Amino acid sequence: MKKRVSIKDIAEKVGVSTALVSYVLNGKEREARVGEEIAKKVKKVAAEMNYQPNLIARGLKFGRTNTIGLIVADISNPFFATLARNIELEAQKNGYTVLFGSSDEQLEKSQNLINTFLNRQVDGLIITPVAGSQRQIAELQKKGVPFVLMDRGFLDMETNIVVTDNHDAMFSAVKLLTKNGYKKIGMVAYDTPLTHMKDRIQGYKDALKDAGIRFRSNWLVKVPYQDYKTHVAEAMAQLLDKRSNAVDALVFATNSISVQALKVIHKKNLIVPDDLGMISFDESDTFEFFYASITYIKQNLNAISEKSVQSLLKNINNSNHQPLKVVVPSAIIVGQSSRKKATK
Amino acid sequence: MKKRVSIKDIAEKVGVSTALVSYVLNGKEREARVGEEIAKKVKKVAAEMNYQPNLIARGLKFGRTNTIGLIVADISNPFFATLARNIELEAQKNGYTVLFGSSDEQLEKSQNLINTFLNRQVDGLIITPVAGSQRQIAELQKKGVPFVLMDRGFLDMETNIVVTDNHDAMFSAVKLLTKNGYKKIGMVAYDTPLTHMKDRIQGYKDALKDAGIRFRSNWLVKVPYQDYKTHVAEAMAQLLDKRSNAVDALVFATNSISVQALKVIHKKNLIVPDDLGMISFDESDTFEFFYASITYIKQNLNAISEKSVQSLLKNINNSNHQPLKVVVPSAIIVGQSSRKKATK
DNA sequence: TACGTTTGCTTAAACGTATAAGCAATCTTA
């Protein structure tokens, strides 16, 4: 790679000091009392040589790099990819660039990414935390690193965080089912202590209670994230088993679970919603090809990304910033899959 | 953000010069003839203070940052997200970190990203170039910036490039259709001068020729990328219009086109493959919910990402590197949608 | 005319790191 032109090259060409060039190029001609003539010349030469400032050097000087690190669970999941996309845009608007990495829901990868990013002097981090990563996060707090948790968090920590109204969204979804006559409503969720799942599950339970339906423990199946496809299939088999009092509707805690569940429903030739009502948390392209339109909870990904970046920037620019919790409202897009139950 | 510990802090605590600390921490104790005792102490203190090197400073010093810039068309498209994911992994293996951005197929955005990345002193770039960006790319060559084009390129430029065997893949796909008795095979592609499209289209035409079928210009519809959903729908209407000699099979140049086309097929209640045979370039999750399994060309995304990173690293580490073209073979996954045509 | 002010620039230091060069003190060797 050819050497790039530096301020020094311009200084030599014009025959002045690097300081003068720096003043001119930063628009500080007034404060630095640079002569008009020479200022013009410097600008001209800089343009001719196509000078571009070295942001690395600037970063070293100022101790900030205008870069933020983004750690998502898996960038190849459309949900996170869309978030990443929006974050990239919002960051760019504010003059920031994004470093990114996927944690794969693994503690070690998450730690590696945090280290890498910090060593690269990012000004702050946006993190979808992995289960059990409280220590990693606490370490960030201890170091005073600005960061925002996104999509999920921990019950016992006070941090910046931006999440969907998980509880209320799921509450409303289940209420919609009860109102429409479903009585035995089950749920498939991920088995994780992270708040987004806890909240969604609680929302489900509270809605049942609110409707005067007693929750049965075998209505709720929690599957591990690793190898979830198999586990969702098993969960569905169990929930739909006629001998053990099968459910008449299901809510799914994420789009990935929904897609797997739909495959099972498809294979079993179940009729939605007559045999089984359903609502998904988050959407999927695949829904469009299902014979019945699927009711789903639509998170406001745009707002989540924007708020995350904004909250992070606030934290970066204000050292004694108080942890800020932002809850972004979601919407329910109603389709056929939660339609009023036909009375037999 | 609290100040991070620097080599200087360690030096002060131990009571030696920063040079000595640097030697020890870089394992150059031998060459620099550092005493055993003091070396141990330095290491101990460094560990105690949890020293992490400042990669920004190092980057300034060495003129390289171990960072690569990745410019994809749209990170929220699963195709690019998967590539990004693999590139991230491969880069990490080699001690590199990835900066990323989406060009949205827009010239200006592409240029902005290139500038941003270069100003941040990335060591090289992996780019899915935008139509008409020859000048931007030529500029990189002129500057001697290491880079690799990925997924697509330009006919008239000699650069590092990693692509799928676009021509052959499409050729095989169309041959499969002709062998199975389809006679009037159409294609929906994007209207772009980029090589991946040109090659796919040429593969399609060559296969027809090879099968002794005369190509009709109204069998091929090129839609613009902007607002492609509407245009695909229109294209389908035209191609399936009985009055104008409708096609009996279609190949789609990308997964995004295929998905939109499937929606139309679904709405029109066409039977695949009896009414219409089809093959897609790339897969989509949505295929699983279509009643007929879809035949598609499966690109080796893993190989493409790996080769891209490797080719880039070669370029970075070898200044008089010759442009390298890598063609990655793809496979055809055969489903019902290209099944042998029933003889009436 | 002498002194203070303004103008227009340069010098120097700093960010954190790496490394060539330098310099005492100690150790070898004849």
Added chain:
DNA sequence: TAAGATTGCTTATACGTTTAAGCAAACGTA
């Protein structure tokens, strides 16, 4: 025991940038 070699460290410089401080020369004012 004196010269050379070796050991163990420090000093200085550089990467590209910013900015406070410094310093002449020209100007303004009494």
